[in-house]
Amino acid sequence: MSLLIKTHYALAKESIRQNRTRSFLTCLGIAIGVASIILIMSLAGSINNMIATQVKSLGADLLVVRPAKHNDAVSNIVDGLTASNQYLASNLTLNDAKAIAALDDVTAAAPIALSVGTLTSEDKLVPSASVVGTTEDLAKIQNLQLKNGTFLSDKVENAAVVGRNLSLELFGTSQEAVGKTFTMLEHKFIVVGMLEEIEDPINFDNVDFDNSVLVSADYLFGINAPFQVQQINVKATNTGVIPELTKEMKAMLDAEKSGDMNYRILAGDEISHPAGGLFDIVSGMLTLVAGVSLVVGGVGVMNILLVSVAERTREIGIRKAVGASGINILIQFLFESLILTLAGGMLGIVVGYTLAFLISVVTPFSPYVDLGIIVIAVGTSLAIGLIFGIYPAIKAARKDPIESLRYYR
Amino acid sequence: MSPQDVVIDIKGLSKRYGYGDAESYALRDFDLMVKRGEFIMVMGPSGCGKTTLLNIIGLLDKPTDGEYLLNGVPVEKTSERRKAKLRAKKIGVIFQDFNLIPRLTVLENVTLPLTYTGYSKTRRNMQADKILERFHLQEREYYKPYQLSGGQQQRVAIARSLVSNPEIILADEPTGNLDSRSSHVVMEELREIHQAGNTIIMVTHNPALTAYATRVINMLDGQIDTDIKTVADRDLPQPVSVHFRKRQILKEVKEAIVGNKETEEHDGEVEEIQEQHEVEQVEVKAEPKEIKEGPKTQKTARRSTKRTGKKSSGRAKPKTKKKPGGRKK
Ligand SMILES: Nc1ncnc2c1ncn2[C@@H]1O[C@H](COP(=O)(O)OP(=O)(O)OP(=O)(O)O)[C@@H](O)[C@H]1O
Ligand SMILES: [Mg+2]
Numbered sequence: 001m002s003l004l005i006k007t008h009y010a011l012a013k014e015s016i017r018q019n020r021t022r023s024f025l026t027c028l029g030i031a032i033g034v035a036s037i038i039l040i041m042s043l044a045g046s047i048n049n050m051i052a053t054q055v056k057s058l059g060a061d062l063l064v065v066r067p068a069k070h071n072d073a074v075s076n077i078v079d080g081l082t083a084s085n086q087y088l089a090s091n092l093t094l095n096d097a098k099a100i101a102a103l104d105d106v107t108a109a110a111p112i113a114l115s116v117g118t119l120t121s122e123d124k125l126v127p128s129a130s131v132v133g134t135t136e137d138l139a140k141i142q143n144l145q146l147k148n149g150t151f152l153s154d155k156v157e158n159a160a161v162v163g164r165n166l167s168l169e170l171f172g173t174s175q176e177a178v179g180k181t182f183t184m185l186e187h188k189f190i191v192v193g194m195l196e197e198i199e200d201p202i203n204f205d206n207v208d209f210d211n212s213v214l215v216s217a218d219y220l221f222g223i224n225a226p227f228q229v230q231q232i233n234v235k236a237t238n239t240g241v242i243p244e245l246t247k248e249m250k251a252m253l254d255a256e257k258s259g260d261m262n263y264r265i266l267a268g269d270e271i272s273h274p275a276g277g278l279f280d281i282v283s284g285m286l287t288l289v290a291g292v293s294l295v296v297g298g299v300g301v302m303n304i305l306l307v308s309v310a311e312r313t314r315e316i317g318i319r320k321a322v323g324a325s326g327i328n329i330l331i332q333f334l335f336e337s338l339i340l341t342l343a344g345g346m347l348g349i350v351v352g353y354t355l356a357f358l359i360s361v362v363t364p365f366s367p368y369v370d371l372g373i374i375v376i377a378v379g380t381s382l383a384i385g386l387i388f389g390i391y392p393a394i395k396a397a398r399k400d401p402i403e404s405l406r407y408y409r
Numbered sequence: 410m411s412p413q414d415v416v417i418d419i420k421g422l423s424k425r426y427g428y429g430d431a432e433s434y435a436l437r438d439f440d441l442m443v444k445r446g447e448f449i450m451v452m453g454p455s456g457c458g459k460t461t462l463l464n465i466i467g468l469l470d471k472p473t474d475g476e477y478l479l480n481g482v483p484v485e486k487t488s489e490r491r492k493a494k495l496r497a498k499k500i501g502v503i504f505q506d507f508n509l510i511p512r513l514t515v516l517e518n519v520t521l522p523l524t525y526t527g528y529s530k531t532r533r534n535m536q537a538d539k540i541l542e543r544f545h546l547q548e549r550e551y552y553k554p555y556q557l558s559g560g561q562q563q564r565v566a567i568a569r570s571l572v573s574n575p576e577i578i579l580a581d582e583p584t585g586n587l588d589s590r591s592s593h594v595v596m597e598e599l600r601e602i603h604q605a606g607n608t609i610i611m612v613t614h615n616p617a618l619t620a621y622a623t624r625v626i627n628m629l630d631g632q633i634d635t636d637i638k639t640v641a642d643r644d645l646p647q648p649v650s651v652h653f654r655k656r657q658i659l660k661e662v663k664e665a666i667v668g669n670k671e672t673e674e675h676d677g678e679v680e681e682i683q684e685q686h687e688v689e690q691v692e693v694k695a696e697p698k699e700i701k702e703g704p705k706t707q708k709t710a711r712r713s714t715k716r717t718g719k720k721s722s723g724r725a726k727p728k729t730k731k732k733p734g735g736r737k738k
Contacts, residue, residue, distance in 0.1 A: 007524055018512060318508045321469055322522040322569065323497020325490050402470045405508060 008328070012335035015308070026304045027344035029297025030384060034348025034377045035355065036290035040283050041376070042356040045368025051204050055271045058142055061107075063234040063242065064204065064266045065092060065100070065249070091262050092229040094133075094217050099256065100234055100249055101137065105241040109234045110138035112205050113217045115227035117184040121170045129166060131184070132207055133217030133227055141235045144209070149178040149193030152216055160189040161214040164197045187223045189215060199364075204271050206230065242267055294380065298388035301340050305333060305392035316396055317404025330397035337389025338382060345381025349374060415481070416577060416608050417443035417466060422475030424461050424631070435461040437631040439475065446645035448603045449610045450619050453628030459612045460505055462628075463579045466610065467502045468492045497525045501570035505581035505612075507562045509554040515541070515565050516550040522573045540568045543598060559586040567595060571602065578602065580611040584618065596621050604646050 016023045055062060067090040094111055101109035113133035119126045138144065139151045152159050160182070162170065167177040177191045198209045220227055236245050246265050253263060309316070316329055356367035424436040435458040443449065451459050464470035465477065468484060477484045479495070487495075496502075501522075509518045519537040528536070541547050544564040554562055563586045570578060578599070584592040592615075600621055603609050611622075619625050623640035626633055 003527055003529060004525075007530070010530075011524075015512075314508075315510050315512075318510055319521065319525075320493070321467075321496065321502060321504075321508065323493055323525040323573075325493035325525070327490070328493070328525055402464055405469075405504075 004328075005331075008331045008335050009339075011332050012339050015312075015336060016339055019308075022304060023340060023343075026297075026300050026340050027347055029293050029300045030341050030344025030381055031297075031347035031351060033290045033292075033294035033297055033384075034345045034381055035352035036286045036293065036348075037377055037380065038349055038352025038373060039355055039359075040286045040290065041373045042353065042367045042369065043359070043365055044283060045370060045373070046356075046360075046365045049366075049368060050364070051271070054203055055268070059235075060239045060268060061236040061242065062141070062267070062271065063236060063246065063249070064271050065096070065232040065234065065253070066230070066264050066266060067092060068262050068264045090228045090230060091257065092232060094221060094229060096253060096256060097135070097217075097229070097232045099252060100232060103245070103248060103252075105237050105245045105248070107235045107237050108137035108140040109232055110135045110141055111217050111229045112138075112207060112231050112233065113220060113227040113229045114207070115220060115225050117225060119166075119170055119182045119184050119213070121180065121182045124170055124172065126166065126169050129170075130208065130212040131220070131225070131227075132209075132212050132214045133220035133225075134214055135217060138214070138233065141233045142205075145196035147194045147196045148176075149191070151193055152214060153192075156190065156192060157216055157219045157222075158187065158189050159192040159216065161193040161195060162191055163195050163208075163210040163212050165210045166213055167191075167194055185223050185225055189213075205233070294384055297344065298341075298384045301337055301385065302388040302392060304340075305337055305389060306395070308336070309333065309392050309396040312396075313399065313404045313407040316399050317401045317407065320399070320401035321405060326397035329399075330393045333393035333396045334386070334389050337393065338385040341381040341385030341389075342378070345378055348381070349377050352377075414445045415442055416445050416447075416479070417441065418476075418478040418481075419466075420476045422465065422472045422477060424458070424465065424470070425473040434458075434631045436465070436472070439632060441626075441633070443608060443610065444642060444645060445608055446603070446606050446623075446647055447608055447610075448599075448621060448623045450622040450625045451610060451612045451628060452614065452616070452619075452625065453634070457628045458631040459628060460581055461631075463502070463581055463610065463612065466577075467500050467579050468496055469502075493525070497522050498573055499576050501573065501575035501578045503567050503570045503578070503580040503583045505585070507554075507566040509562060509565060509569075511554055514551050514553060515546060515557070518554065518565055519569045519572050521569060526573060537568070537572055540572045541565075544568050544594070560588070560591055563587060564591070564595070567598070571598070576607050578607060578609045578611075580609065582612050582614065584613065584615065592618070606646050 092111070094113065097109050097111035100106060103109075111134055115131040115133060116128045117131045119129050119131075134152070136152045136154065144151070146161070147164070149161070152161060162177055164174050168174045170182055171177050171180050174194075177194050180191050182189055182191070195209055195214075217227075217229075234245075234249070236242055246267065249265055257263070319329060320326075353367060353369070356365075359365055360367050419439060419441040422436055422439040422441075423434060426433050426435060439458075439462070441462075451462070453459055461470065465472050468479070468487075479487075484492075510521070513521075516534065516537055519541060520533040523533040523536060538547065538550070541550060544567065546561065546564055546568065549557060549561060549565075554565070557565065563583065567580075567583055570580070580599070583599070584595055587595060596618060599609055599611070603621075611618075613619075623645060624636070624638045626637075627635040
């Protein structure tokens, strides 16, 4: 049996080699699909890794409350883009954050309330800038380095802390923005501090701090700015209390929301799931590309095999005449299909990782190489080979020897 | 003669093409009984159904009507898989138009029937080498069919049909493209195979060749016109071994024991098989046994030693059970 397989493998390889260009082109569709899969998975892995490291460095005493319904439906992607806020369904409020902060085991709790506003300084205007409403507690929960000035405080209610890039846009400086003022919704804000340039724009807050301005959430509420509480970051007094604190928070929020359970309390690794709207769009698109090109590639393989079967009708007749059974012919063509898609898969793995490395040069991603990803890629190509190869193979196997022998091209 | 000696038994066979007005019969109410060891020449005008008959006998085509027993088994009830196996091992077909696969070399074409019988590649090539040598084609092993003359192609087709040592050879004008000398070579080969007890049915348009036959059938319009036996049944060459069935069982038992699928139906092959034995005995130093030294032995031995290499050790033993050669050259 193994000998027959070896023989069939040799046969299939031979026939593929004799149609090199055709075989290569056939592989291409599969290769693109597999490359997309590799790219998606390696980037997703990389992002997960990055956020996980971040969360770890923040400490195990971190809890995050997020809306349960992650807004990632395709129809909402556009909304998500314009609002730069993927938790449209959020029903968390600033009061929730305050109530959590008041709990015994909580050191600090800060909401991340996302809004978009048009900011105007003396001579410049930034339309739809990302505005983050939060409290001074945020600085206690996560490590936000200030370049100069101070963080938000209760004392100055219209204080603002600007990110480096936004400061450049708004004031034309990335050095001395402290003391400058800008207007949003006809209200004046005064810059009290400027953030250090951020190393990782991808973080569990899903806020690109470089391009944002931080203001008091209460003040945002006061001036009737539209916003959504995207998440509440909570720092516990120590790691030991986390299980109990989680229960406590749950009980409290349940009572507060009177049964509308649209929130989740996350701790540890759970937090690190990529929360980026952009990432969802990109990976959604790549998944689409992968799916489409795999199907198109598979159809291509089937097409070529059908041509090959027709071309070799006489050969099939001869093989049958000298003793090949239907199964023999079936296996021969199935092997051809599998070899084609497997070769395409291999090519896709190489291309996918090359692309991932290229992307990593210009972005903070670092490609995530994992055996599991490669196994999935290889498995997918084999499955495609099987699915799209079986029909032509059966067609070949069913050919009548005498009619095939009479076949003239 | 016992009924087991009837290899092919055809009764009331018809092959119809088309329906209604377009209806025509390639074979009509055809009866034929072929005994083991017969060498039948089939003659007749073009279009009288000779090729159709061979295709049906060779299990490639199905009759419209009638009964066909192959070795006593109704073909109608035989599974497609079994038929494929029979075609690979028991029946050798030489097609009128050669039917070589253009993209394969001569050697690959000749090994084709062995591909489906579970031989290793080394072994397939060895066997094909030997048969190509018999037809003076060894220098053309790596040619493609289109690089050969018509006669050479025909010889390749013949070599392919004989490579698996079939018991029944169906030859459709095997000398159609050959000059008288090459025809002679081919006919001598067929005669040897026939002498070893195999059954041959050959279509020809050359009356001079009927001298080789034990029976000459003239066909006309899908029916037998004349049927003349030139050799009495009891004088037909018979295989040394007993009967088809018994040998089949014996062979299968052997295969099961040693995992070696070598066929040994034909004494005609004994000489070659012994050459291989010697090769392998030289390598593994198995117990000596009586060997008939063939003239080509030395050369073949050297060449195949290289090819078989380490694989031979597992095979050497069973071959010592082989029957001694029954035929002198
Ligand atoms: N597929 C087919 N459809 C219709 N008629 C067919 C078909 N195949 C064969 N025939 C007819 O069957 C008859 C017998 O054909 P066959 O090939 O057996 O002749 P033949 O005796 O081998 O002739 P030749 O000596 O020329 O090779 C012919 O009249 C032919 O036209
Ligand atoms: Mg014919």
